[in-house]
Amino acid sequence: MQIHQIGGFMNQKMKTAPAAENKMGTMPIGKLLFNMSLPMMISMLVQALYNIVDSIFVAKLSENALTAVSLAFPLQTLLIAVATGTGVGMNALLSKALGERRSDEADKIAVNTAFIYFLSYLVFLILGFTIVKPFYASQIGTADAEIMEMGIDYLRTVMIFSFGLLSQIFFERLLTSTGRTIFSMTSQLCGAITNIILDPIMIFGLLGCPKMGVTGAAAATVIGQCVAAIVAFTCNHKFNHDVKLHFRGFRPSAKIIGTIYAIGVPSIIMQSIGSVMTYSMNRILIEFSSTATAVFGVYFKLQSFFFMPLFGLNNGITPIIAYNYGARNRKRMVKTIRLSLITAFCLTFIGFLCFEGIPQILLGMFNASEDMLTIGIPALRIIGIHYLLAWFCIVSGTVFQALGKAVFSMIVSIMRQLVVLIPAAYILSKLGGLHVVWWSFPIAEIVSLVVSLLFLLRINRTVISKIPDGSDIL
Template identity: 50%
Template sequence: MKEKDSVENNEKSPDNRKKSGEKIISDNKTISANGKAFAGESRENKMGVMSEGKLLMSMSLPMIISMLFQAMYNVVDSVFVSRFSMDGLTAVSTAFPIQNLMIGVFSGLGVGFNAFISKALGEKKFDRANEVARQGIFLEAIGYVIFLIIGLFFARTFMESQTGDARVIQYGTEYLEVCCCCAFGIAFQMTFERLLQSTGRTMYSMITQILGAVINLILDPIMIFGLLGCPQMGVKGAAIATVCGQCIAGTLAMIFNIKKNPDLHITLRRFRPHGEIIGKILSVGVPSVIMVAIGSVMNYFLNLILYSFSKLAVAVFGAYFKVQSMAFMPVFGLNNGMIPIISYNYGAQKPDRMKRTMKLGVMVGCSIMVFCLAIMQVFPGQILKIFDATDEMLLMGIPAVRIMSTAFIFAGFSVTCSGMFQAVGKGVYSMIVSMARQLFVILPVAYFLSKAMNSVNGVWAAFPIAEVFSVIISTIFLLRVYKKIVKPMESVQRD
């Protein structure tokens, strides 16, 4: 191992490069005597030198925009489906836990290899970064196989476990079968977008997200209602439109990685699974996946509680949850821009940059959520009418939106802390926070209050209560990260 490290250090040494006829050029790239650049071996990535505010903005703004467009997939599907059939909206809402889990698996694994690629680049270990990318692609492929099996054999079983309504079951089964069996599209998209993000090229991932969402937006009405000579496919058409957008976006993301991402050079020739790297990716990625899986479990059991009141309650919750996703996406985008910055500077041993980035993240995240809270409180009826809400749906939905959205006051801090935990390899902290909030608090509180109040409003009230617990636990873990990771780095710098 010592010999290997010595060789790597010698290879990276500017003096040795000069001896071998290479030179360092002013734009921080190493080139050989014949003028050929060593791809990926930039002396310092912008994540280590640019001012934190400007860097966070440049990294996060494209991610915020792209994740808003990502959220549009589900929202647009629900909007058009609600105009096709209210049972269709209920079916899509009932199917959402599986669809949400799918997104969580592919994005969670992406968070895992994203963080370690950025850390490897910060440490100037370029071969390591390429190998992490290869192992990440392998894990995403395994994820697709899992959802293919679910789509082929378990879609109807999942729907029947929640409701006995034949039409809702049929619509939901058709929707899930298409989304799960064609999940290679979203796997492809998430994988190559995360590779772009890990090297700071978030603008390209924004372009792919926007393209996929626009394609979905165009195809949805055509396929659902049978326009322009296309047969009317209803809810199934919404699913087909979604996977078409994902496949095209994923293809473009792969092209961007090949043409516009010199920091990574990925080849699958002679590929072999690497246990140590896979273990490290999963150490961060699995907690991220579990966090989303917990959300899917929460969604599933809340649907069961809501079905005990009415199908309308499920439709209201489904509509709200899609809008909530739009509200949270800017903060998730901020997080995705923040994680590689903190990871890079963690690898480069720059604690001051880590702290300043985190503080900016919290400030911006909380500001975004307060703004979204104001919109939800002032315009709940207008928001629900996007989903073609009836008077009966508005009567139940307006107080529901106002009660549940009060959780936004606390959510910005918790979500941003989650990004910090993932960036320093403590994804398990994020998992614990999510488990406490979405399993150990929200479900029992929702069940108890709905029975005690004999009203569906008890379910809505569980959301802000659970978020208060999230803030308390997040604060405890954040202080622990500072004490165990950041403070020792500061001590080394002072010495």
């Protein structure tokens, strides 16, 4: 959606400004970025940690169990894409409304978003009962009954009880939209710690609990999500005074929902493309062996550990940029973008060093067999190259979303994952075999970097530089 369209929706009668301005408009940018992003980065790091711990415990059951969980990634990614993408739309719209001092409109945006999350759960509930079995069959056929059975039990549990994840993300995004990221971090920590504690108990049948295997891993995950949702709801009720949820007499607003989706759908599509990518990669890799698919699954878990803090940074800067865009403060927007780029590079460079320097240790955490090490060590070293480029693309995408140009992020994601990555992986698999397939990741990231740079230069010229505050431009 174009900026002037969003602006047109926003230019309604403003409520009287509150006595104290939100910190996103007054606190020094360096301190604000630290204040907003660090709690989110820590909480996302813990989220990534429990994802890794989850797979470490599953890997102790068998390599087939790890493969079964890995094959669930595409639909899990779709679930997360809908949840977080809807949150992106709410974040940008709600923070902008607060920046323009329109608290009544912010309340309406929050309530309509809650309605969207409820409808989303109904969809995934139905999918949990209908699509899981054919989804697994399409990836591995019926050749390996053990992987099929474990995978269906795991994924069906995650989707049927997805109300925990959807509620958690909704209430956490309300907190981040108003600058209360410390409470969002608290809820995520509570959920993650719950998951980590319950994983071994439910997977291996400790402390009197029946041994549930991979289904136990799924159960621990959804219980952790429900705990996080309860904590996030409590924090909103007690501490979030900028936004109120009033459902009495509620009627859905087509205009608000449409605007939320105008910003959020590109993000949903962008992350859903990741679902298509993982599904396609699983189909390519399973032709070589189930071990190759397990290596790909391990890579995704490890990647989340290094990328989740970066996504936490993005969650912190989105409301800062959106708020100051609404307040017409170009200088604060530009400084936020610059500091975010520097921070993002430092984070991904750590990932690059680990993938290149200690791939055998990383794989060893997942009880890797000799065959898995033989495939996985060179794979991680090749894939790790893309960390040197990914930081710029990820932060640029966040800037696009915060300024209402989420379609740019969608285009970059389509270019990287569908137009380049999957075709390159398929072609390389036919020309050079399994070892060269992994080069598709750095190749795709180079294309993503070029397109992201072009879009960022354009958005600076057409949007940022036109904000008349007399500050230096990007």
